[in-house]
Amino acid sequence: MSGDSFTAGTFSGSNLACRRGGRLVFTGLAFSLPAGGALILRGANGSGKTTLLRLMAGLIPPTAGHLAWSDQPLDDSDEHAAKLRFVSHLDAVKPALSVAENLSFWSALWSGRIDDAATLRAMDAFGLRHLATFPGRLLSAGQRHRLALARLLVAPAPLWLLDEPGNALDEASLGALTAAIADHRGRGGSVVVASHGSAFVNDGNTLDVGTFTPKTAVHWSDDADEESAA
Template sequence: METSPHRPHADRQTVPRLKVENLAVARGGRPVLSGVNFLLSGGEALVVTGRNGVGKSTLLRAIAGLLPHSGGTVALEGAGEDQELAQATHYLAHADGMKAALTVRENLDFWGNYLGRAEDRRSRPVAEALAAVGLSHALDAPFGALSAGQKRRAALARLLVAFRPLWLLDEPLTALDRGSREKFAAAMRAHCALGGLIVAATHEPLGLEEAGELALGAPQ
């Protein structure tokens, strides 16, 4: 299966490219994915769709390097000479990756320092990142005291405090209300405008009208 995403407006100074060629993944000796091909350039987004169990999460994990490939290649070009794919990628799945006993600020300060590159001005301050996801009021609240939707928004803010070109998002809209979805759609568009790339597995519209689509399990 092969696709070529549409390109929204992007910052042409940064042009990383994610190239997936003939990717195959097997789990427990059973083929899950085969013949997956796409090319994603800076400023582009790709939405991965398909029924439950077709391999959407498997594809994201394989691109992130969390699952071995039984065939094919994944390469991220142009993200920086000293950056491996894992160092240039944010992978957001169902786990929030936050410590319940720490405040939202403390959690995001940790991730910004741990994942970020000090010289990259595209990383946002914690307060600005939280404003982008509509969570400014929870800056000093313990993460464990937040609602499910607030926890998801805090996890999404983690993408903003440490700029990395490639976002791999597994059902990013889970637990978000309409207003929060609109704010995150704006954050995704801003990421693309900076030359970033997004691959998102979802059952729901992300608000990225110009994104390409990769339909797993669709008839060829």
């Protein structure tokens, strides 16, 4: 890790609402994430954790409300995107490229130069060094996911958005992820983790997305009425 720290400020959202496929997933949702902070997203399946993460990444525009950096509402999605790294449940690993090539592509794309040292550090952090020349197609699901997590380290960005980052990881890799997040926060980086299980952070605010789901009474069919009565 290089010693540089982040000065991006507080990432926040206010009065956020999101409509997906005609349904209001959540409404009136607000959060504030200071530099070095952590936010853990909880909630049942379908409560909108992934939707909220994609909204935070700028992939989904909010139906209402806005995101802000240090209280400045963000108006340029590209500028926002440059400040974040997003790890979704899709690993974005190219089967025809080796582990090292996969990482150095993202390193070059984000930092604008080929940074072999950063690529090596990222591979070391997630125990991928011995697989460096292996093509992506030979990796197991867990190894592919570690490669996706290693992308976080090839080029620094202040905000990490992690969707179920512990999926398919073994004990050692869970430890590596916890260490990486602690180090990132130590340098003023912030992290949002959507997770059912361990959140990989010692202290952090918890946001239950399910509590922002609008509770509308639906009287659609007879058995719906029965269920709501029961």
